Every structure is written in structure tokens, then in C-alpha cells.
Amino acid sequence: MMDWIDIGTIADIPRLGARTVETHVGQVAVFRTGDDEVFALINKCPHKNGPLSEGIVMGRKVACPLHNWVIDLNDGTALAPDEGCTTTLPLRDEGGRLLLGLTPAKKVAHG
Amino acid sequence: MNAVSRQRLVVIGNGMAGMRTVEEVLARAPVRYDITVFGAEPHPNYNRIMLSSVLAGEKRIDDIVINPLSWYAENGITLHTGDPVVAIDTAAKTVTAASGLCVAYDKLLLATGSKPLMPPLPGLDLPGVVAFRDIADTDKMLAAAQAKQRAVVIGGGLLGLEAAWGLKRRGMPVALVHLMPTLMERQLDVEAGTLLQRDLSERGLHFFTQAQTERVMGETRAEGLVLADGRTIPADLVVVAIGIRPNIDMGKAADLDINRGILVGDDMATSNPDIYAVGECVEHNGQVFGLVAPIWEQAKVCAARLAGDQIAAYATPALSTRLKITGIDVFSAGKLAAEDDADEEVIFRDASKGVYRKLVVREGKLVGAVMYGDVADGGWYFDLIKGERDIAQSRDHLIFGQGFAEQGCCGGAKAGLDVASMADDSQVCGCNGVSKGAIVKAITEKGLTSLDEVRAHTKASASCGMCTPAVQAILSFVTGADASAPEALCKCTDHGHDHVRHAILDQRLKSMDSVRKALGWKTEDGCAKCRPALNYYLLCAWPGEYVDDYQSRFINERAHANIQKDGTYSVIPRMWGGVTTPDELRAIADVADKFNIPSVKVTGGQRIDLLGVKKEDLPAVWGDLNKAGLVSGHGYAKGLRTVKTCVGSEWCRFGTQDSTGLGIKLEKLMWGSWTPHKVKLAVSGCPRNCAEATIKDIGIICTEAGYDMVIGGNGGIEVRVTDELTRLSTEAEVLEYASAFMQLYREEGHYLERTAPYVERVGMAHIKAHILDDDARRKALYARFLFSQSFAQDDPWAERATGGIDAHEFQPLAVVS
Numbered sequence A: 001m002m003d004w005i006d007i008g009t010i011a012d013i014p015r016l017g018a019r020t021v022e023t024h025v026g027q028v029a030v031f032r033t034g035d036d037e038v039f040a041l042i043n044k045c046p047h048k049n050g051p052l053s054e055g056i057v058m059g060r061k062v063a064c065p066l067h068n069w070v071i072d073l074n075d076g077t078a079l080a081p082d083e084g085c086t087t088t089l090p091l092r093d094e095g096g097r098l099l100l101g102l103t104p105a106k107k108v109a110h111g
Numbered sequence B: 001m002n003a004v005s006r007q008r009l010v011v012i013g014n015g016m017a018g019m020r021t022v023e024e025v026l027a028r029a030p031v032r033y034d035i036t037v038f039g040a041e042p043h044p045n046y047n048r049i050m051l052s053s054v055l056a057g058e059k060r061i062d063d064i065v066i067n068p069l070s071w072y073a074e075n076g077i078t079l080h081t082g083d084p085v086v087a088i089d090t091a092a093k094t095v096t097a098a099s100g101l102c103v104a105y106d107k108l109l110l111a112t113g114s115k116p117l118m119p120p121l122p123g124l125d126l127p128g129v130v131a132f133r134d135i136a137d138t139d140k141m142l143a144a145a146q147a148k149q150r151a152v153v154i155g156g157g158l159l160g161l162e163a164a165w166g167l168k169r170r171g172m173p174v175a176l177v178h179l180m181p182t183l184m185e186r187q188l189d190v191e192a193g194t195l196l197q198r199d200l201s202e203r204g205l206h207f208f209t210q211a212q213t214e215r216v217m218g219e220t221r222a223e224g225l226v227l228a229d230g231r232t233i234p235a236d237l238v239v240v241a242i243g244i245r246p247n248i249d250m251g252k253a254a255d256l257d258i259n260r261g262i263l264v265g266d267d268m269a270t271s272n273p274d275i276y277a278v279g280e281c282v283e284h285n286g287q288v289f290g291l292v293a294p295i296w297e298q299a300k301v302c303a304a305r306l307a308g309d310q311i312a313a314y315a316t317p318a319l320s321t322r323l324k325i326t327g328i329d330v331f332s333a334g335k336l337a338a339e340d341d342a343d344e345e346v347i348f349r350d351a352s353k354g355v356y357r358k359l360v361v362r363e364g365k366l367v368g369a370v371m372y373g374d375v376a377d378g379g380w381y382f383d384l385i386k387g388e389r390d391i392a393q394s395r396d397h398l399i400f401g402q403g404f405a406e407q408g409c410c411g412g413a414k415a416g417l418d419v420a421s422m423a424d425d426s427q428v429c430g431c432n433g434v435s436k437g438a439i440v441k442a443i444t445e446k447g448l449t450s451l452d453e454v455r456a457h458t459k460a461s462a463s464c465g466m467c468t469p470a471v472q473a474i475l476s477f478v479t480g481a482d483a484s485a486p487e488a489l490c491k492c493t494d495h496g497h498d499h500v501r502h503a504i505l506d507q508r509l510k511s512m513d514s515v516r517k518a519l520g521w522k523t524e525d526g527c528a529k530c531r532p533a534l535n536y537y538l539l540c541a542w543p544g545e546y547v548d549d550y551q552s553r554f555i556n557e558r559a560h561a562n563i564q565k566d567g568t569y570s571v572i573p574r575m576w577g578g579v580t581t582p583d584e585l586r587a588i589a590d591v592a593d594k595f596n597i598p599s600v601k602v603t604g605g606q607r608i609d610l611l612g613v614k615k616e617d618l619p620a621v622w623g624d625l626n627k628a629g630l631v632s633g634h635g636y637a638k639g640l641r642t643v644k645t646c647v648g649s650e651w652c653r654f655g656t657q658d659s660t661g662l663g664i665k666l667e668k669l670m671w672g673s674w675t676p677h678k679v680k681l682a683v684s685g686c687p688r689n690c691a692e693a694t695i696k697d698i699g700i701i702c703t704e705a706g707y708d709m710v711i712g713g714n715g716g717i718e719v720r721v722t723d724e725l726t727r728l729s730t731e732a733e734v735l736e737y738a739s740a741f742m743q744l745y746r747e748e749g750h751y752l753e754r755t756a757p758y759v760e761r762v763g764m765a766h767i768k769a770h771i772l773d774d775d776a777r778r779k780a781l782y783a784r785f786l787f788s789q790s791f792a793q794d795d796p797w798a799e800r801a802t803g804g805i806d807a808h809e810f811q812p813l814a815v816v817s
């Protein structure tokens, strides 16, 4: 099962920029491209955990602010020659609201 | 050689054709003639083609002189400028000038060029109406542009468009009136002409096509035009550029055979065997001329004949056209369109990129090409046309250009010129008819290493200059050195930093999108390299107008604090000249406590760094620091960082001047300015130099006599000691000179180039020319710096801590629990 959580609207994110969302799986970076596509990734660079949300967005890619690795927003992979991958999360635009897909936290333990 | 035996050669017309012929004569028969030159204009021979660039502000008159007065002297040529010939006596073999001077000749050369065509319109003789032919005309237009009046240009050909563009560049509102439905109809087909008009309209020119001018309005001076359909166009300057006609006055004076021009044979002799003629004043085989390429050919043949050659014969070469408007690329050669069923047209369009191409093919050969937008392959097509090569093999790919057609692969998009695959006989410089082989030969045989040398030896790129990049590419290819070829700004473009900076100013590009569009960027949004660079270039070019694009700044400049390896930030408040107070120190201490800042450190730049601040705390940290009067130290900025000082005359027993006070003044003047890279200053109170001024971008070393100013130092990765700029006597002078240098660097530096490499690149002579040798230039730089600072000195911390700017930057979008 997946929970779709309303995190705001696309207008809350600067074009060619990103905002962060605090979740139980860690900080998530939500990106908005020049032509208003949105992507969600765990906010950690595969290199040394740099905060990708602070990078420069270009096309469907982001340059990490720490050492300039370039990460593909589509699938989270680092552009060659660098190697590595950041986890992506599903994100839907429904009637102007952005819905982030999260697998529910394991509340069962408290059962 | 005995001087008495020399023959006398008299040249009428001190222009491009005449002097090129003289150069060729000197090369072939250096001692054969005593040469006398008469010129109507009061100037040495200059490159008329470049008047367009002078008008547009890209060149100065000094830059376009081809033969300076010293050249005439060195070659023993007697020159009479500003003294037109008015009579020729062919029986006595003498010419008489306006001054009364009478000179005898053995051979006479007519090179009087052409006159602007003036239609028989009422009012054309009013003041305020000019043609576009010589320096005097250009000066008149520049004077009008200075008064920021309105202009109207009659004529939508090459000359009219270049005049209109130049005036527009000079800040005048410009309208252009053209008789035909599309521009440059003699060189471009309808589609390319339409694209040209669209692009120039976007750049602010107003067009009236299919418009017949009826008269010039005005009683005592020109006030505009009335068109045949009744419309009026108000203007204070009217430029007539509808064409030229050969100047045949001297032909008449010598009783020569004349039709449209002075008739010449293949030997360039007129109907009088002792009189030769070259250039725009002649007519050969029914043809008259208006471009330099055929004229250089005539000069060669005429010189050979004058040197005694009996065989040299002139034939008009194939001609191609280019328009010299920066950023607008147009090329055409041969036929513009299919003329009958035997001709085929192949057309390629990429509307989104503004690229259009048409090839005309006849019997398996290319006979015409029209290109708009991307003209890199123009030279190659021109070669195919001239060579009448069989193109059956590559017919299907031809339209996609050389790279594609010759490799037949799917690579297609090829950037720049492929020197390696160019044939030796392929022509590089159309004006001067210089092939790749000739350039390669000159470079290898004479060991040439610079563009100027190649130009001097081969004349390639010495006329209209459009082939300069190609010549440069060949030079780099042969010498293996890439020194002269500017490096591309990033992978999104082939253009170098300088080109981009000039284009921003020349074309008045004011947004990142328009820069990318005008310069044919290969990516939509640019990349992490070009975005910050363009953002800076626009900010520097249009202070107060361009709105800073935060998304194109590195995180440090966006968050106005320095990101650390763990994603926290460091905060450095300004400590003017390294001086602080107990209150400021208390505020820093309080902030460190309140926000649990793990590390407080004195920096190498005489101030205090708070390290490990969480991003969301930044606005509150700034707010508290602001309250104590502290502002951002820009420890993160490509901008003014620190002004390091020593204690100076206030305390030190050796101090000669108030170095601390001067440092504070400099920092208060310069803080907040954005620059190509970071800038650090220092002021030392005496030559012991405790503030280490000799490894700073700008250093001041106080002496008893005043202030020594040094520049271009760096203490970082590669240590560089400063160069001495000058010695000044007052603090006010220091502020002015330092600001002027700062502004020069701001305007010329490449993004991420510190002053040390900048100074090495442009040279101290260049900097001195701007700052020391020319008071007006220095003061203008100073004024531009102050103007720019009037928009720059807002504390970014205050704007964000209390002003609410960029609030989203510091808060999460959502918290999901």
C-alpha cells in the first residue's frame, strides 16, 4: 500500500528550484523544472550525502552543491563518469495539488 | 637603381582599390615607379567596410586604418590628402588637383570608387540628410545619435541595414523604408528576407516595406519622410542608402570610353593605354562592382600589368554575400531560386531554432545557396558552387551541411569548422580569395603564431573580418596551440566569455532566455556553469534593470551563507577593515550561545566565522546580528570579501598614513558589489606591509609621499605578487582609481577568473591605458561603478531576516509525520 500525502502546490516551489519535505524516510527534495515537471528524491547525494535541494536545476537534472555531481531527476542516477544512485519517490500532480507517495511507517509495532 | 630612370605612376583615389593595387605593385616591382597618390578625403587609406562597425561602436576610426601615413613614407609614396584631382590633360600627361598642384605621369591609375545614389526627391538637399559612404558621413550620423534623435533609413539592402543597426545600437529609434516587399532581395530569397526582418524587428527596428518615399519633410532641415501612400515618418536624421553608382568624373575628364562605369578590358586598361582603372569606378564586361572580393582580383591583375606582365587577365570571380550585423547570420551565393524546370530547390527549415537553408541544384551541381541563422557551412557550399563539383553522391545529405554530407553518418549537428576535413583549395577568406592551403603554407613556412601575423602575411580576414573564427581555427589546428581560439563558456555553447559579454551589450539582451536564444544555446536552461556566469554578466551589464535570478546562483549566494560538508552553514559578519567593538563581539557571542553554534573561529580575513549554523536558523541568526549593526560579510560571494588593514599611523610607530581608516572607506565604498570572482583588498600603513597588500586583488601601501596602488595579487592556489599600477597622493584618488580598476575587472573579467589571471590575460598596458592614460575613461569607469553600487548595497541578510525575501528558501515545504 502507498499513502499519497498532500504536500502543497507546484507554485510553492520556485521554477528551476526545489523545496524539502520532512518525512519518516528522511528529508525529501521536491524539484520543479523549467517546464513545470516535478520530481521527488531523497535529499542525499550518492557521493557524500550533499543536500541536492540546494543544487542548480537544469533540464531534468540537478548539480549537487558540494562537489558538482550531476544527478538525473528521473531515476536518481549520477551522470557518468560518476557512479551512484539516489532513491526516487513517486509524485503526482492532482488538480494542482502535489501528492507524494510514501509507504506507511511501520506503526504496527505499537499495535 | 637609378632614380631618374623611374617611371611616374599617379593614382587618383586613395581608397581600398587604389592602395591595394599600389601594395601589389610594390610587391612585384618595388623600384619601377615614383608613386604619387591624390585622395579627396583628408585621411590615409582606411577599411571602408568597417565603417559599419565604427557606426555600431564596435571599432574606432583608428582601428580601421589600413595604410597609416608611415606606410606611405616608408615606401617613398607622395601623398596628397584632402586634395581631389579636378582635371586631366592626356596630351601633356598631367593631372591637376583642386589646390592647383599639377603632376606629370607616365601611367595613371583611376580608383575613384563610387558615389551614393541619390533619388530625385524633393528635400534631399536639406541638412540632416546623409549618405553612408565615408568617414564624414559616419561622423554626421554619430553626432545625430549623440543627440539621441530619431532616424529613418531609406534602403533595405546591405548598406541600409547596417546603417540602421548601427544607429539603433547607438540608442536611436530607427525606422527603415524599403521599396521591395522583402529585405536584401538581391541577395536573399523571400523566406530568408522575411526571417531577417522578423529578427531585426524583434531587436527594435521598425520597417516600412513596399514603401515608396515621396519627399523629405522640413523647411530648413529634415524633419522626416512622406511616403507615397500618405503616411509620414518623423525623423531628424535621414540616411539614404539605396545604392551606388560608379564615380566616372575622372573618366570624363580624360575623355575615356564610358558606359555605366569607366570601361576596362581584361588587362584593366581603359580606352587610353596609359590609363588604368580599378574598383567601383569601372565597368568590365557589362558588370559594375560593389564588393571587395572582385576588386582585390582587379588590383592583382592591374598591378601585374603595371609591373610589366603581358598576360595577366581579369575575370570576375563568383561572389558571396554576408551581412555584418553581430548575431545575425546571413549568407548567400549564386542563384537565389530555381529559374526553370532544370533547377531544383532543396529546402531545410528549423523554425524553433530560426534556421533556414535553401540550395539550388542544376544538373548534379550546386549553383546557389541561401542560408539564415546557421551559416557555418556557407564557405563549404560556396566552394562547391565555385568548383562546379559533382554532388550526385552527397545530394541527399547536402542540405545538412559538410559534417553530415561527407561522413554520411547520423552525427548531423556539427559545431564549428572541421579544419582537418577541409580541402586545401577551399576558400576561407572570400574578400581576399585566400584558401586554406595558402594559410597553412604561410603559417608553416613563416612560423606564424598569431592571428595578426596571419593577417599580415596572407590578408585572410583583413577586410570584412567575417572569416576571423575560421582563420583562427586553422591557426590553432596547424600550430596545435589553442591560445588564440577563445574557449567556450561551457558545453551549452560554442561562444567564449568575451563574445557573450559583448553580445549582451551589443544586442541589449536583458534576460537569460534572450541571451540563450540570440546566441543559439544548445540547452534550454543552460547548466551549472553558464547560469551563474550569465546571471553575473547580465547583472553587471544592466545595473538596476536586470533582476537577479536566485535559481542561477550557487547555494552560498542564494542562502547568503557558506554551505559546509554536513549541509550546515557558516556565517561571517562584516568587520569593517578588521575593526570591531565590544558590543559587536557581545552580539556575536550571544548569537553563538542562543543558536548553539558549535564553532567560532577568527578567519584569515580579519573577522569572525560562526560555523555549523542550521539552514532554518539562518534568518533568525541574521536578525540578531543585524540588530547589533552587523551586516553580511559576503564570505560566500563572488564579490567584495574583505579589506584587510594594519593599524597604521593611528598607533604604529612606523605608520605613515591612516591605513585602517582608508581600508574602512574602501570597504564601505565597495561592499555588496558582485564581481567575476571574489575580490580582496588590503591597506598597509608602510612598506613593511603587515596587511600583505602585495598578494591581494587590490593593495594599497602607504608611504610618506602618499599611496602606492598595486593590483592582480593572489595568495591562494597559485601565489602571485601584484603589479604596480600607480602612485597616488590623496585618499580620494585611491577611492577613484581602485573603483575604476574594480569596474574594469567587473566589465571584462571572465566569470570565475580572479584578478590575477585577468591581469595576465589583458596585460598591464591595457589596464594602464584605461585607468592612467585617459582621465575621462577612468572617471567614466568610476561613475559606472558608483551607479552600479547604488543598487548593490542592500544587506542581503536584512532583506531575508526581516524583509521576507526568499522566505521559502529557509522553510520546508511540508512536514509529514
Ligand code: SRM
Binding pocket: B562, B563, B564, B570, B572, B601, B602, B603, B604, B605, B606, B607, B609, B635, B641, B642, B680, B695, B696, B713, B714, B715, B716, B717, B718, B754
Ligand atoms: C573562512 C576562511 C578560512 C579561515 O578559517 O580563515 C576561508 C574559507 C574558505 N575558503 Fe578561503 N578562506 C579564508 C581566507 C582565505 C585566504 C586569506 C585571505 O583572504 O587573506 C585565501 C588566500 C588569499 C586569496 O584569496 O588570494 C583564501 C583562498 C581560498 C581559495 C583559493 C583562491 C584562489 O584564487 O586561488 C579558495 C577556492 C576558491 O575560491 O575557488 C577558497 C575557498 C574557501 C571556501 C569558500 C571553500 C568553500 O567553497 O567552501 C572556504 C569556506 C569556508 C566557510 O564556509 O567559511 N579560499 N581563503 C577564510 C575566510 C576569510 C574571510 O574572512 O572571509
Ligand SMILES: Cc1cc2nc3c(=O)[nH]c(=O)nc-3n(C[C@H](O)[C@H](O)[C@H](O)COP(=O)(O)OP(=O)(O)OC[C@H]3O[C@@H](n4cnc5c(N)ncnc54)[C@H](O)[C@@H]3O)c2cc1C
Binding pocket: B012, B013, B014, B015, B016, B017, B018, B038, B039, B040, B041, B048, B049, B050, B051, B052, B083, B084, B085, B086, B111, B112, B113, B114, B132, B133, B134, B159, B162, B247, B250, B278, B279, B280, B281, B289, B290, B291, B292, B293, B295, B322, B324, B431, B464
Ligand atoms: C558602410 C559600407 C560597408 C561595406 N561593407 C562591405 C562588405 O561587407 N563587403 C564588401 O565586400 N564590401 C563592402 N563595402 C564596399 C567596399 O567598401 C567597396 O567595394 C570598396 O571600398 C571599393 O573600393 P574603391 O577603392 O573602388 O572605392 P573607395 O574605397 O570608395 O575609394 C575611392 C576613393 O577615391 C576618392 N576620390 C574620388 N574622386 C577623387 C578625385 N577626383 N581625386 C582624388 N580622390 C578621389 C574617394 O574620396 C575615395 O576615398 C562596404 C561599403 C560601405 C560604404
Ligand code: SF4
Binding pocket: none
Ligand atoms: S584551506 Fe580553505 S578551502 Fe581548504 S580546508 Fe581550509 S578553509 Fe577549506
Ligand code: FES
Binding pocket: A045, A046, A047, A048, A049, A050, A064, A065, A066, A067, A068, A069
Ligand atoms: S556530495 Fe554531492 S557531489 Fe559530493
